[in-house]
Amino acid sequence: MFDNLDKINKMSSFYFERFKVIQGNIANVNTPFYKPKDLKFEEVFKNFIPMKLTNPKHINPAGSEDIKITSFENGYITGYDQNKVNLEEEMAKLAESSIMYKTLVEVMKKEMVKLKYAISGK
Amino acid sequence: MIFKGLEVSVSGMQAERVRIDLSASNLANVNSTRAEDGQPYRRKVPVFEAVLDSQSKNTPIYKVRVKEIQTDPSPFKLKFDPNNPDADQNGYVRLPNVDPIREMVDMMSAMRSYEANLTAFNTHKDMILKSLEIIRV
Numbered sequence: 001m002f003d004n005l006d007k008i009n010k011m012s013s014f015y016f017e018r019f020k021v022i023q024g025n026i027a028n029v030n031t032p033f034y035k036p037k038d039l040k041f042e043e044v045f046k047n048f049i050p051m052k053l054t055n056p057k058h059i060n061p062a063g064s065e066d067i068k069i070t071s072f073e074n075g076y077i078t079g080y081d082q083n084k085v086n087l088e089e090e091m092a093k094l095a096e097s098s099i100m101y102k103t104l105v106e107v108m109k110k111e112m113v114k115l116k117y118a119i120s121g122k
Numbered sequence: 123m124i125f126k127g128l129e130v131s132v133s134g135m136q137a138e139r140v141r142i143d144l145s146a147s148n149l150a151n152v153n154s155t156r157a158e159d160g161q162p163y164r165r166k167v168p169v170f171e172a173v174l175d176s177q178s179k180n181t182p183i184y185k186v187r188v189k190e191i192q193t194d195p196s197p198f199k200l201k202f203d204p205n206n207p208d209a210d211q212n213g214y215v216r217l218p219n220v221d222p223i224r225e226m227v228d229m230m231s232a233m234r235s236y237e238a239n240l241t242a243f244n245t246h247k248d249m250i251l252k253s254l255e256i257i258r259v
Binding site for chain 1 (some may be wrong): 137169
């Protein structure tokens with residue numbers, strides 16, 4: 001019954017976590033030798049969009065139930081202090097994460113309205 | 123913890139504020155020929171350090187803190203001013219190794235970084251407030 005809510009919940013908490021990691025990158029924009037961190041969200045589409053098998057030869061996309069969050073480092077040297085944070089990129093990621101989060105909260109609200117409608121019948 | 127991100131941005135703002143404060147102190151002392159040790163004033167620079175937040179288990183969230191405040195070892199500027207009481211026997215006065223233009227540029231850079239952290243802080247706050255809307259359905 002709460003399957004959709006559970007999936008949306010997992011996705012939104014991923015974006016919240018990613019937002020915090022990017023906040024850390026922005027805080028360390030002047031720290032020597034700092035490498036920016038990021039999170040990956042590999043299983044998101046497998047979990048969120050349930051695909052139907054129309055042909056038995058198709059590969060079943062149903063992955064693991066839990067969403068994997070892996071962290072990785074990226075970036076390139078931008079200054080003499082070996083700091084690899086690209087502020088423009090980080091600000092863009094920050095906006096992306098927050099918009100995704102807010103969108104998912106809206107989706108969650110819609111799910112709640114649907115549930116409420118089903119329970120009360122009006 | 124939901125407010126962790128706010129703390130991270132605050133640590134960034136605090137660090138940048140230290141940078142601005144030190145730049146202001148350097149600028150104020152651009153002509154100080156006698157510091158507490160009798161030598162001319164030496165330029166001060168902060169050294170930042172990334173600190174892994176121990177409470178975040180899976181996600182690598184780094185705060186920033188000012189590890190130490192170092193003094194710039196570069197040589198003093200010399201100015202020919204024989205009437206100055208601090209002049210040596212050749213008539214030269216040693217002035218602090220502070221370059222006002224450099225300090226202004228540093229201050230601008232610190233200000234922009236501070237604003238970036240402030241933007242992140244405000245966005246995080248909006249997200250927390252947004253999640254409160256779920257219970258209003």
